[in-house]
Amino acid sequence: MRHIGFSTGAVAGGDFSSALALLAAYPEIDCIELSALRLHEVDPLVRAIPKLDLGRYIYISFHAPSFFTADEEAHLVETLERAVPKAWPIVLHPDAIHDAARWRALGNRVAIENMDRRKSGGRTAHELRSSFELLPDARFCFDLGHARQCDTSMTESYRILEAYGPRLAQLHVSEVNSASQHDPITYATKLGFQSVAHLIPPQVPLIIESRVSASEISKEVDAVIDSLPLLTEIAALT
């Protein structure tokens, strides 16, 4: 069985408390990504961390803001380094970085995420290389939806997994539509994801980013399980 969780941002935007309350009703969810995609969401979230009831989760990550200025970067890195538990990967968009040296100091606590096609870099195995050269100890958050949006043949996903598989910390899983919004997984996307499922080790957590309502959570979990079967399950299907 894969380890599956949600991004709090997918379930309730910046309202992490509501997201955690909502997800508490689903025992099959054993992972969580605390999302602070906007800079102003960071301080309330990190202040709340000591009080959050996260005991049921075997894996927790923290999504850093997707945009901040160069002047804001030093304070942000310092805040994350101090307030986010060391065991939690900090997911970071490569295009958000101004001064890589600041993030390099976080070592393997940083997980670089591949980008969607709106961005001009960080989308392909080749483009990600420069990010990992700047942050050689960083791990990798593979956004499968972004990769499929960039190449529906899934060849690029294969290349990315081949190049950065050993760095994998977690996956982001969702449909990414033509406007680069994260939607529930469609049948075509499920088939695409299945073609690379065998390359994703069983212990790697799957973080769902599909924007779903409360009533759609279970259905989306099932869709993700179907999309990324384990090697043994693939063998049983064939």
Add this chain to the structure above:
Amino acid sequence: MLGKPDAHDRVIGNILSRYITEDRGLWYGSGSYKVPRFLLNDIARYWRTMAVDLAYKQRTRGGAGFALRTIKLRISRKLIYIAGLLSCFTYETDLDPAQRRAMFDGGPLPVLAHLKALMMRSPLEIAAGALLPFPELDVHSEGLFSAYDDFLGLLADDDKRGRLKKIPFEDLPKDPTFKEAQLISYRFRDAVQSIFLRSDNLLGKLTIEYGVF
């Protein structure tokens, strides 16, 4: 390439994906070679279409531009076909049996990624990369590339290129520029035939087996 490469990259990937994933012969065929036949068939079809297009333009435009078009067909357009053929042969020419088995055991994506990476290169690069591992063909490879180099030199000469665009049919037999171009095209043809139409080398064997019938 016009514009950003993203869309081009996506389109190439999706087109090749169909040719690779849906070619049952490639995956389950009993043949001794791994060659994507449907892709090769359409590459050959495109080459023939370019040849037909020469005849069509000759009919609709008369002699205008004929000399330049026929020389391009004999050399640069033919090189496009050669690059397509060589791309289809890549699983045989670029991989040893163990590498080939490992790649095909990994399913369509590594097979597709290998082909796509190759086909994103220019025809000249594809041809050079494919010919380099065959030192026994060096003399013919040298003939092919030196003829191509002379062809590029000819087209880079504005006067000669301009002349090739304007030669009327009746002047072709005695025109020195066309004669020069023709001789280059003969050298290119001879080199191509010495490589691809002889069964004493792998490229020739594959061409005879897959490129003709």
